[in-house]
Amino acid sequence: MDILSILAESTRSALGPIAAIYALAAVGLNFHFGYTGLLNFGQVGFMLVGAYGVGVSVAVFDLPLLVGFGVGLLCALVLALLLGVPTLRLRADYLAITTIAAAEVLRLVYRAGFAEPVTGGVYGLQNLASGFRTLNPFDGGTRYGVGALAYNGNHLWVLVVTWGLVALMVGLTWMLMHSPWGRVIKGIREDEDAVRSLGKNVFAYKMQALVLGGLIGAMAGCMLAVYQASIQPDQFKPQVTFFLWVILLLGGAGRVFGPVLGAMAFWFLMTFTDGLLKGFGSLGWLPFLSGPDYGAIQLAFVGLLLVVLIVFRPQGIIGDRKEMLINVK
Amino acid sequence: MSSDETSAGVDRMAGAEPVPGSAKSDPILVADGVRRSFGGLTAVDVGHLEVQRGTITALIGPNGAGKSTLFNLLTGFDRVDAGRWTFQGGAINGRRGHQVARAGMVRTFQLTKALTRMTVLDNMLLGAPGQFGERMAGAFLRPVWQGQERANTRRAMELLERFKLVDKRDDMAGSLSGGQRKLLEMARSLMTDPAMIMLDEPMAGVNPALVQSLLGHITSLRDEGKTVLFVEHDMDVIMGISDWIVVLAQGRVIAEGRPSDIRSDQQVIDAYLGAQEETAEARGSDDD
Amino acid sequence: MRTRLVTVLLALITAILVIPGPAATADEQGGESLHGQILNPDDRDQGVEGIGITVFDGEDEIGAGETDSDGMWEVELPGPGTYRVVVDQESVPSEFVVREGIIVDGETEVEVEADDQRPLIIALERPGGSDDGSASPSEEESEDAGAAAGDDEAVAPAADSGGSFGERFVQLTAAGLLFGLVIAVSAIGLSLIFGTTKMINFAHGDMVTFGAMVALVFSTGAAGLGNSLLAIFAGLGVAVLLGGFLENRLSRPVLVIAQWTAIFGGIALATVLGVMGDAVGWSVPLWLAAAVAVLMGAVLGASMERYVWRPLRHRNVALIQMFIVSIGLALVLRHVILVLFGAGRSRYAGYQIQDPVQFGPVAMPPRDLVVMGVAVVVLVGVACLLQFTRIGKAMRAVSDNRDLAESSGIDVDRVTLYVWGLGGGLSALGGVLYGLNQIVEYEMGFRLLLMMFAAVILGGLGTAYGAMVGGLAVGLVAMLSTLWFPSQLMQAWALALMILMLLIRPQGLLGRRERVG
Numbered sequence A: 001m002d003i004l005s006i007l008a009e010s011t012r013s014a015l016g017p018i019a020a021i022y023a024l025a026a027v028g029l030n031f032h033f034g035y036t037g038l039l040n041f042g043q044v045g046f047m048l049v050g051a052y053g054v055g056v057s058v059a060v061f062d063l064p065l066l067v068g069f070g071v072g073l074l075c076a077l078v079l080a081l082l083l084g085v086p087t088l089r090l091r092a093d094y095l096a097i098t099t100i101a102a103a104e105v106l107r108l109v110y111r112a113g114f115a116e117p118v119t120g121g122v123y124g125l126q127n128l129a130s131g132f133r134t135l136n137p138f139d140g141g142t143r144y145g146v147g148a149l150a151y152n153g154n155h156l157w158v159l160v161v162t163w164g165l166v167a168l169m170v171g172l173t174w175m176l177m178h179s180p181w182g183r184v185i186k187g188i189r190e191d192e193d194a195v196r197s198l199g200k201n202v203f204a205y206k207m208q209a210l211v212l213g214g215l216i217g218a219m220a221g222c223m224l225a226v227y228q229a230s231i232q233p234d235q236f237k238p239q240v241t242f243f244l245w246v247i248l249l250l251g252g253a254g255r256v257f258g259p260v261l262g263a264m265a266f267w268f269l270m271t272f273t274d275g276l277l278k279g280f281g282s283l284g285w286l287p288f289l290s291g292p293d294y295g296a297i298q299l300a301f302v303g304l305l306l307v308v309l310i311v312f313r314p315q316g317i318i319g320d321r322k323e324m325l326i327n328v329k
Numbered sequence B: 001m002s003s004d005e006t007s008a009g010v011d012r013m014a015g016a017e018p019v020p021g022s023a024k025s026d027p028i029l030v031a032d033g034v035r036r037s038f039g040g041l042t043a044v045d046v047g048h049l050e051v052q053r054g055t056i057t058a059l060i061g062p063n064g065a066g067k068s069t070l071f072n073l074l075t076g077f078d079r080v081d082a083g084r085w086t087f088q089g090g091a092i093n094g095r096r097g098h099q100v101a102r103a104g105m106v107r108t109f110q111l112t113k114a115l116t117r118m119t120v121l122d123n124m125l126l127g128a129p130g131q132f133g134e135r136m137a138g139a140f141l142r143p144v145w146q147g148q149e150r151a152n153t154r155r156a157m158e159l160l161e162r163f164k165l166v167d168k169r170d171d172m173a174g175s176l177s178g179g180q181r182k183l184l185e186m187a188r189s190l191m192t193d194p195a196m197i198m199l200d201e202p203m204a205g206v207n208p209a210l211v212q213s214l215l216g217h218i219t220s221l222r223d224e225g226k227t228v229l230f231v232e233h234d235m236d237v238i239m240g241i242s243d244w245i246v247v248l249a250q251g252r253v254i255a256e257g258r259p260s261d262i263r264s265d266q267q268v269i270d271a272y273l274g275a276q277e278e279t280a281e282a283r284g285s286d287d288d
Numbered sequence C: 001m002r003t004r005l006v007t008v009l010l011a012l013i014t015a016i017l018v019i020p021g022p023a024a025t026a027d028e029q030g031g032e033s034l035h036g037q038i039l040n041p042d043d044r045d046q047g048v049e050g051i052g053i054t055v056f057d058g059e060d061e062i063g064a065g066e067t068d069s070d071g072m073w074e075v076e077l078p079g080p081g082t083y084r085v086v087v088d089q090e091s092v093p094s095e096f097v098v099r100e101g102i103i104v105d106g107e108t109e110v111e112v113e114a115d116d117q118r119p120l121i122i123a124l125e126r127p128g129g130s131d132d133g134s135a136s137p138s139e140e141e142s143e144d145a146g147a148a149a150g151d152d153e154a155v156a157p158a159a160d161s162g163g164s165f166g167e168r169f170v171q172l173t174a175a176g177l178l179f180g181l182v183i184a185v186s187a188i189g190l191s192l193i194f195g196t197t198k199m200i201n202f203a204h205g206d207m208v209t210f211g212a213m214v215a216l217v218f219s220t221g222a223a224g225l226g227n228s229l230l231a232i233f234a235g236l237g238v239a240v241l242l243g244g245f246l247e248n249r250l251s252r253p254v255l256v257i258a259q260w261t262a263i264f265g266g267i268a269l270a271t272v273l274g275v276m277g278d279a280v281g282w283s284v285p286l287w288l289a290a291a292v293a294v295l296m297g298a299v300l301g302a303s304m305e306r307y308v309w310r311p312l313r314h315r316n317v318a319l320i321q322m323f324i325v326s327i328g329l330a331l332v333l334r335h336v337i338l339v340l341f342g343a344g345r346s347r348y349a350g351y352q353i354q355d356p357v358q359f360g361p362v363a364m365p366p367r368d369l370v371v372m373g374v375a376v377v378v379l380v381g382v383a384c385l386l387q388f389t390r391i392g393k394a395m396r397a398v399s400d401n402r403d404l405a406e407s408s409g410i411d412v413d414r415v416t417l418y419v420w421g422l423g424g425g426l427s428a429l430g431g432v433l434y435g436l437n438q439i440v441e442y443e444m445g446f447r448l449l450l451m452m453f454a455a456v457i458l459g460g461l462g463t464a465y466g467a468m469v470g471g472l473a474v475g476l477v478a479m480l481s482t483l484w485f486p487s488q489l490m491q492a493w494a495l496a497l498m499i500l501m502l503l504i505r506p507q508g509l510l511g512r513r514e515r516v517g
Helices: A003-015 A017-036 A043-060 A065-087 A092-111 A113-119 A130-134 A153-177 A180-190 A192-197 A202-228 A238-251 A258-283 A291-312 A321-326 B002-012 B067-074 B097-103 B120-127 B142-162 B178-191 B208-223 B235-241 B259-263 B266-287 C002-018 C137-142 C151-160 C165-197 C204-220 C224-246 C252-280 C286-314 C319-341 C366-388 C390-400 C402-407 C412-437 C444-459 C464-481 C487-504
Strands: A143-146 A149-152 B027-038 B041-052 B056-060 B082-087 B105-107 B196-200 B227-231 B244-249 B252-257 C033-037 C043-047 C052-057 C060-066 C072-076 C081-087 C107-112 C117-119 C357-359 C362-364
Touching: A003 A017, A003 A149, A003 A258, A017 A043, A017 A153, A017 A180, A017 A202, A017 A238, A017 A258, A043 A065, A043 A092, A043 A113, A043 A202, A043 A238, A065 A092, A065 A202, A065 C487, A092 A113, A092 A238, A092 C319, A092 C444, A092 C487, A130 A153, A143 A153, A149 A153, A153 A180, A153 A202, A153 A258, A180 A192, A180 A202, A180 B120, A192 A202, A192 B097, A238 A258, A238 A291, A238 C319, A258 A291, A291 C319, B027 B067, B027 B227, B041 B067, B041 B227, B041 B244, B041 B252, B056 B067, B056 B208, B056 B235, B067 B196, B067 B227, B097 B105, B120 B142, B120 B178, B142 B178, B178 B196, B178 B208, B208 B227, B208 B235, B235 B259, B244 B259, B244 B266, B252 B259, B252 B266, C052 C072, C165 C204, C165 C286, C165 C362, C165 C366, C165 C390, C165 C412, C165 C444, C165 C464, C204 C224, C204 C286, C204 C319, C204 C412, C204 C444, C224 C252, C224 C286, C224 C412, C286 C319, C286 C412, C319 C444, C362 C366, C366 C390, C366 C412, C366 C464, C390 C402, C390 C412, C402 C412, C412 C444, C444 C464, C444 C487, C464 C487
Parallel strands: B056 B227, B056 B244, B105 B196, B196 B227, C033 C117
Antiparallel strands: A143 A149, B027 B041, B027 B082, B244 B252, C033 C072, C052 C060, C052 C081, C060 C072, C081 C107, C357 C362
């Protein structure tokens, strides 16, 4: 076991395309939970409709990639409206239940037998990335980078575009949150009745935040489809949402850079623990466990991280603890 | 001060009979047949009620008389079973809370709702109406809303000055004391520039030292021409500053009139004191 | 301190940058490959083993692979280029053929780019095309994993009897009642816990899985693992009981020491039993195993309340934070179960194949009748408990208004503990019943959780009777929807019902109207 190469690999994944995609989806979740206080436990549903928007448009209908992105975003818009209309007027927990259930039902519907002509059923869709790769300014076969921190041209292209999108969305977050609109949104997080009593249409603001965060989540889904060049419905299990929550809480909810830092830290930790477990396994230190168990142990670790973060460091890496403690709801 | 106020009060309430549902010369709020029940229990059943423009009207009644429910109904925070009411001549029944506030009738809450993790100044700016930058698309056009923001900030600072909160402007609202939060809430609702302001128990939980200053602020609101309707328990406070008092018991208006009328109304004394004894007894048995 | 940290970080970064790339990333960036998974068209959670795949470059064979037990295969490639992939038709099980489409006559060409680990979809189907109208479409569809896993049992007979709409309607109503009763039994705890603590327990589904798995272990033979679990839970149970009953009679230090002795005693015993392994193997009939599972489920619920939720409540952790903690606990529980019991799908031995008993138009295997009977008895029992016993009344009082109950002298913490114990036991029982009716696997509880959510919202969050009514309604709607719609949409219809309820009556069927802005 080579601890240094595990560290190197962890760093590589902390900066890699997957971390960027999760950071993007977490920026969306930050709009929901971090700023508006909406309990969205179904962010993966937005990623799913985004990814399948690209997938179905490109693989089934032979449309250009850009149209696929448009379709994905449109689906996310519709999904957000469908979820928001019945639940946003109610207490926060109703949204939580509805989103987690809706995301799971979406996955089941997309993988169902009757949907197979369009979604490819359990097999998913493939050959999605050619449109994206023709735009690639890098050479697909060459490795770029220094030492262990190297990516091939295709991955580098995804990486650059996705981190670019993350930067754009972080900028958008900053602008919105430093405007009067952001002030209303933060007010709603604190106490929506107070904001309502001042003549603001709370429902409309919550809906705007839900839609905006959902669109960003769908964007992450689109990039996932492009990065992998193929999608299967079972990638969109609820644990993706829980990863995003860990990322958000790790980085600091309600902080502009929280999701970015959180995604990097999270994927660093995931790759690191994975490498460590495999290393221990190859040394024979884990007698009762076999390969597939490592993944389960990691997920249990994610759950534990969620609990520990909330209990001991609810403000995340860059949050202000004092600010968290004032919250007496 | 008190004689001054009484004479002014007489002027303001000219021509109003001290009977339930009496007509006022210049009503700003007129409510008819407002009813709301929870389960089988009728919480509010108000036949006719008018509130005179430019006065301080107090809403009193024993616990569970439906004062807060009536407040919630009138301001669109709860839905009525039946009834209609007009504000400044226009019907506003069935409107949602924010629409009522935009119409010029703004409320505060019994349990203060200071937005704790925002600064005092941000709390104030949230009250300003018609902000271009509060639209999602508008938020990106900083140059367009910057001027408006500066004007709002100026107005907020004036109000904070008046409510003696100007030193706290950059503090989190959560760090204020209970009384300061009440002041902030009142100042914040003034930012919306309302015609009528509804205060739900403005003195509850306020340090006695602050009560006088709060009262001063309430009377000065009226003197600026705003209408004040407030719910309160403390009889001394009510008798001291109200121009008109409406007494609610079991959801109905059982009496209304000038403070002097109410003080001598036997029905009020019965309803009020009787109920208070009852609640005292109920509390006593709870403790057992 | 800070400078030292920065120095270490810088050193690390330098080291990482200097490490030669390919060596460090050998496993992930090992050049080009083709991979995929071949699934059983009848049950898409099962792979098909032993299908050979050969890759040619022109006429030269450059690699071959075979699917493993999960249907996974992988072939390493020498470099980028265009390859011909051939599926060995002989190795495909005779009941299936390779679906035409991307693959033509068992062959296809793929283009692989540099560093591309490309997935290739190879699908099987039954001979005769994808829409083989053979036998019963609903049977084929209901084989899908989703909620429908195993529902084929319930749905297929109806389709097989091929009968008129009326017959299928009656048969599905019976299946819906069964499903609804199982949901109701599991969901009462969820609703009561919400009522008493205002918290949605996202880990409730995994408590269901726990019950099903534990019953499976003890009914098929408990050796090291089962004994260890039993010992740990016995320790926890003793500790919680000590806390519950002797709190005011023993001095605090004595109590704490006794509790920790019980817990550590349990762990020590568990270690010993674990080491002894198969030496102390035993098994009990399923009904007894179910009873053990219910007890362990109650201990699980009570100890979660005692050692997680109560401390958090006393720290004034906000509700939203509590939700997130419960999601974290759900993840932990689910994956600990996965590690302990594996990802396999199993059934309770001896109850799989039974001749249906005919009741007029309804045919049901005896085990389903037993499930329904047990569920009805338990529901009536819980109703009596809530209606007539002191602790039941206290539960309802706390559920109604926690503050009022507290001020009128009810020990709210203790009632909450009992609610969690009751909820944990009922969810474990629900797991056994669900497993009997369908299949036992580590994600079953999460799937049931969605139905439980629909049930409690439909019936009214926080009321036990609401969960019962809502459970039955959700079960019936889910099953009856398969009369007209594909069975994979069962859950979607239940969810649609829930959303409809939120739109027209957010407080649920039996809930009380509360003020909503």
